Amino acid sequence: MLFPLKFDKPAVRALNLRLMTELVRKILSEALGRMGVSAPERIEVEVPREESMGDIATPLAMSLARTLKRPPRKIAEEIVEKIGAILGLAGGAEGDFEKIEIAGPGYINFTFKRESLYRSFSGFLRQGEAFFRKDIGKGRKILIEFVSANPTGPLHLGHGRGAALGAALSNLLAAAGFKVTREYYINDAGRQVGLLGESVFARYQELFGIAYPFPEDGYRGEYVIDIARGIAQAEGDRYKGLEFASPNSDYFANTACAMMLAVIKTDLEGFGVAFDVWQSEKELYDKNEVPGTIEYLSQKGFVYEKEGATWFKATLFGDEKDRVMIKSGGQYTYFASDIAYHKKKVDGGFDELINIWGADHHGYIPRVKAALEALGYEKERLKVLLVQIVSLLRGGKPVQMSKRAGEFVTLREVIEEVGADTTKFIFLTRKADSHLDFDLEVAKAASAENPVYYVQYANARINSIFRNAAEKGFTVDSDSLGRAGLSPLSEPEETRLIKKILLYPAALEAAVQAREPHRITYYLQELAGMFHPYYNRHRILADERELSLARLSLCMGVGLVLKDGLRLLGVAAPEKM
């Protein structure tokens, strides 16, 4: 069943390249229909590398060559012929295309008329943000869990990478019509917090001159002493000389954990990363959700006892071995609470769960997915994004970090040294699963040539132009500029910029679908990389008023996209630099 072709609808007429690709798809699909060929589910279209190859191209004829058993160019010819007939019928629509031609091994290249591009661009200025947005999510609920660092120490650089990615991805998905919940899971139960508590307890005793044996695997960082001081300040010497046992041990563990968490929250705030929910692991125990979940799995027959421990039959769901939930000593494993946690997530009515984990946890994925499946959910519902290790360098040399001695460079220190925007931008110029070398000297000393400044500077320049334009009596807002005539724009760079801007929604969509914010980063660099040379070659505020107005419109478009993109990445867009 073919859709009705109505090209003169404003929705198609006045929109952007993304819709233009849809227009091309529709035409192609219709052409195939008339040839008696069933169209593929998704007709491939792409932006050709060379400008001379048109604005949009499709390798459709080539991919059909096999099934039709005919030469690609012959197929292309027939498609183009049908398109000619369709456009003739549709009336007015042919006005959008400058030419449609066959090239290379069988590409069909579409070139839009310049006026058509200009019309779309003006529409964009008047529409504003609505132009960028496509409702891809349609209200689907996504829970995105990230950072979730143990509250036993300060955040380090790797956490920062996860934070930057999670925040940007959340922004991106929310902008695309998903209902996003940002969540931090706090591992505030179990052995590690106890160990933190004991470490603090030992330092506390030291403050009063009492030698308390420091726990074997204790936390040796400087911050432990800070916490001990804090407690000494609040409570004085009332714990002096006591044993580390309940209820004192609980007090120290909980207090240390709470204080550490407060530091983490402050650091994340300083990094510009916010969460909607802080989910406590301890709360899962307090509300009996961990034993409850095990019981639930047990009723389904996925649990057994062996050698005094309680096991989950993970192998039934594709994991390589079964996993312990309750140790023979009676304690729950981390995995046990994790099952309960993920049950809570899916029970919350989320259509999709995204976890951002450090790559060193990748071996953990099959068992969590297995647990989800045992709970009755498709494992596809959970998507785990692995963030690779960040190697911290200074001047090309690795910065020594000894976890044993508790010496490591924290996220806060890096932010203080190189700045939050730069740090985020560097994280977001890599895809998550590639290793990342973070060189402090490069990030900082090269700040003049840092890519983040390159992008921000383009926006600052545009704002500077606007200030000057306002002084000269131009009305500088997107609505009035959206009504300016664009026909004075005759430079090839100007058309190129307009096409790039019209491509922004497609870039967003690709980033959303792939769940990869770094695509936005690259897009912005490309856009800025087109604007700076243009600015350098042509005066925006030219002698003729009409030309100035048209160029101001162009600048407005560039600025709007830059600001929107930076905002999604969580990076500032200063008006002056």
Place this chain on the structure above:
RNA sequence: GCGCCUGUAGCUCAGUUGGAUAGAGCAACUGCCUUCUAAGCAGUGGGUCAGGGGUUCGAAUCCCUUCAGGCGCACCA
């Protein structure tokens, strides 16, 4: 030993989900500020897409294999 990630220009990395002649930024060299911000611009050089096989009209992209780096293979978190 098994599993996952990575390998693209001297360095750091992209590469639109299999398409046309593989890109950018650094670094190197040469130029450009009395005109809207030089955190900028113009120009030059730079490649066995780790190696080898395969799949097909077409491969950096998919499959197999070898090599190299990283990370996992707990009744740890």
